[in-house]
Amino acid sequence: MTTGTIGADTFDARRGSARTRRGSTRTRRGSAGGGYEDLGRLMSLMSGDEKHGPAATSTLDVLWVLYDRVLDVSPQNMTEPDRDRFYLSKGHGPMAYYAVLAAKGFFPESWLTDWASFDSPLGHHPDRVLVPGVEISSGSLGHGLPLAVGTAIGLRAQGLHARVVVLVGDAELDEGSNAEAIQLAGALGLDRLTVVVVDNASTSYHRPGVIAPRFEHEGWDALVVDGRDHEALEWSLSRRTPGRPNVVVAEVESK
């Protein structure tokens, strides 16, 4: 396994990236790998379940549209300082994430078959040190959005126009740390930050329609879209709102 080298490179590059600010050629997306129709097969390599279709995973369509149509990140530019970042805050159920990363060529498809085994870099919660293309290690809820706030501040301070898109679950918003992050991002007008809330109404104390207004109260731009509609997802997630962070609430079937 060569994953140790990957982690070391990521860490060593830390200081250099702030100081050298290389001008990268912004290659839009990797051409390697399969398409959306291939994701079911890739996920079945992990689940062992041939019938495990894309619809069974709440995050799959959002993830696919981000990596296929929205984010400027690929295996070719994934260490460049001005790449777009995607933070999977809700680290639970990462099969769809791994399937999309494999489809886009970040790591070999063969890694999927023994996932969550002792020797696999792919666990039930992703580790950025082990998996190329994974920007944050997640699993404990309520950390990704606060980290993304710091990243958005860092991108702004360095004059980089890249953005950070962070995926949270609706139940993950139970964690109070998100409230701190939502408030500060609004106050600072962090327009390099986008949150996509995959809303499958899974929080125990669910109240319909409260997520978008909660962000709006803190100065965010908010949209609610069908989390299975690729055109709507592409349009809403591609949108930048100068001077304000934005949130896209992607509604999917209730859990």
Next chain:
Amino acid sequence: MRDPRETFARTATELLDEDLSTALVYAEISGQYFGDAARRHPDRVVNVGIREQLLLSVGAGLALTGMRPIVHTFSSFLVERSFEQIKLGFSHQHVGGVLVGSGGSVDISSGGRTHQSPGDVALIDTLPDWTVHVPGHADEVAESLRQAVAGEGRHYVRVVGQQNTTAFAVRPGRMHVVRRGSGATVVAVGPMLDPVLDAVEGLDVTVLYANIVRPFDMTGLRAVLGTNEIVLVEPYLAGTSSRVVAEALRDLPHRLLALGIGRTELRRYGEPQEHLAAHGLDAAGLRASITRFLAAAAAA
């Protein structure tokens, strides 16, 4: 003498001026010191408000973009309140940063338990690869901060009001021999040096001084051992460094007395010096503990 916390703030401001990759994140506390820095570097000086979980995560998120964050508030909120953000934001993400805590164990004695963090170093010590600075003088604060920001990796700098009369060089993993004797070895950490020197007046002991405790200078400790009796005097939770002394001396029969802040809540206010005395960390208390320990050795 210069005030250690003001020295931290001034040094941080200088570092922000000197290095574009440096950022300062704080949470209201100490904001009175950072006005100039914030005016000169509005994008790199961030007050997150009264949001300490976010404080740590913002620091780590900055590090993920390649910047070098200095993250500051009282140690009670920096380390104890936000510990998972340190564990996951810095250690698990495998990024570097410089955490600077003030207040320590007794600075805010009149504030009571909520503002006291004797457990900070013990908590950080549950994580691998942190350099822990315990400066005992304002000049050491400045030097520790400069080294930590210029370096790589993860650093915790513990800034407190109490200080020694003399500043020592800051050398990671190396203690200073302050006094040579033929008996026991007393390790004084940070601001405990002056009271230790007063306490051992007339005793035939060696005194080592540590202003960095992780990594701990195991070689330096072994090099000066007279009798195999060691006294550890730390300005935070008693016994925090017992495990590293035990590791350093694992092949030697030895006796260890570990002094520091006790676990019992005092539920007292008053002055820092009164709290130090209550924990036996003034010169008189230290002398009583040390002579009792050495007498027990002589009797054995």
